[in-house]
Amino acid sequence: MRKPLVGINMKNYINTRAQTSEWLEATIPLLENFSDVDTFIFPSMGTLETTANLLAGTSFGFGPQNMAPEKSGPLTGEFSVESIIDLNANYVEIGHAERKNLFHEKTSEIAKKIKLALDEKITPVVCVGEEVHANDTNELKNALKKQIEALFQTINLAQWENVVLAYEPEWAIGKASSAETNYIESAHQALREIIRELGGDETLVRIIYGGSVSKENAAEIVRQKNVDGLFVGRFGHKPQNFADIVSIVSKTKG
């Protein structure tokens, strides 16, 4: 049985140590009754050490919103996996659409990061999703298959177990409403078929949905058979909102 999972990507919205501490100190107590749901945060890059100190010893996962494609070396401006390990972080966000579209990340570089994270026992939350709304499930599956094959070609099959896929249709990111629920379910189902076709054990792979998640759409989305959780954005900036989402996932999927 896959344990439900709810994460939040703070992007560059909450960028001071005090604001990040405030969010964590308000949120952690609200989650006490939901140990049946795993949670994680990708705080703003300049607040990671503060996050590490506050989350030490808790079950609240965390990590950076990006990672260098190599362990160490002449990589000015990158965030090394050695620092992730040093901070006792356990997740890393890889391949977000903003990294691809705004900061020119290439698929081959993203694939390297996925392999490195898995080899270093850090859980990669790999963002996948088609750029434009597909007209039918075939078109949807083909678009996703191309991505998955390119991103995961170098991992060994056993490593699928430690992968989290965040399905974020690019056309739904930052929009007022999420993708339609049946569309989401067909995408998640397609992703499972693709993993199976590649030889991976999809039953172990948690696939969460991200893209304009809110209290209004959370229950319906997470009720879908192939959705294991939610990846929250701006809506979760209020601790109570994030806790409400976790509570919904616990009731629906816990």
Added chain:
Amino acid sequence: MRKPLVGINMKNYINTRAQTSEWLEATIPLLENFSDVDTFIFPSMGTLETTANLLAGTSFGFGPQNMAPEKSGPLTGEFSVESIIDLNANYVEIGHAERKNLFHEKTSEIAKKIKLALDEKITPVVCVGEEVHANDTNELKNALKKQIEALFQTINLAQWENVVLAYEPEWAIGKASSAETNYIESAHQALREIIRELGGDETLVRIIYGGSVSKENAAEIVRQKNVDGLFVGRFGHKPQNFADIVSIVSKTKG
């Protein structure tokens, strides 16, 4: 009179908080007699908060090796200027060759970062330098002029005062030896002419040299009229080496 300046870019070589603390705690005491030289460090991104805590109240400058092109927002994986301010950091490295060549940074994005840093009163250390060794000073000046014009077109002239240029000829980065001294001096001189031609007061702009700096070449390079200091790489990973370079700059230029 421009105060001499020595900086170090740790890139992704020293990536744990303990290693960074060790370097700082060993280096700071060695610099006590060189208050006539400004110093700064760009530690690995995952150790910035530790650096901020250790350098609080000292004159040792620091900051990140890169920065987001906008203050805040949907910029997954970037380092916000708001975090730089929160950490009381006072420098930021912008436009390093590795960001351009390995991580696809565009000139227009680098120009935005320079303007944002200056507007937020953070000193940008802007890396400039030609890709291939120029055959004569004209060719060298033309290559540099193209870069400077594109990078600084949006700043207002008074802001030149807070700019640090790090001249790093790309062809010399990571090599065993630095560029020839007279070549460096002609590049620094060309940079000053360019700033003047653009209307800026070049006498206020510190231009430091970077690219395979070591104890053997430091004195000769920094003796040049238009060189205001050095930007150290791997050679400075040993605290005593870094202190020796600062000492050479103090004796030569202090």
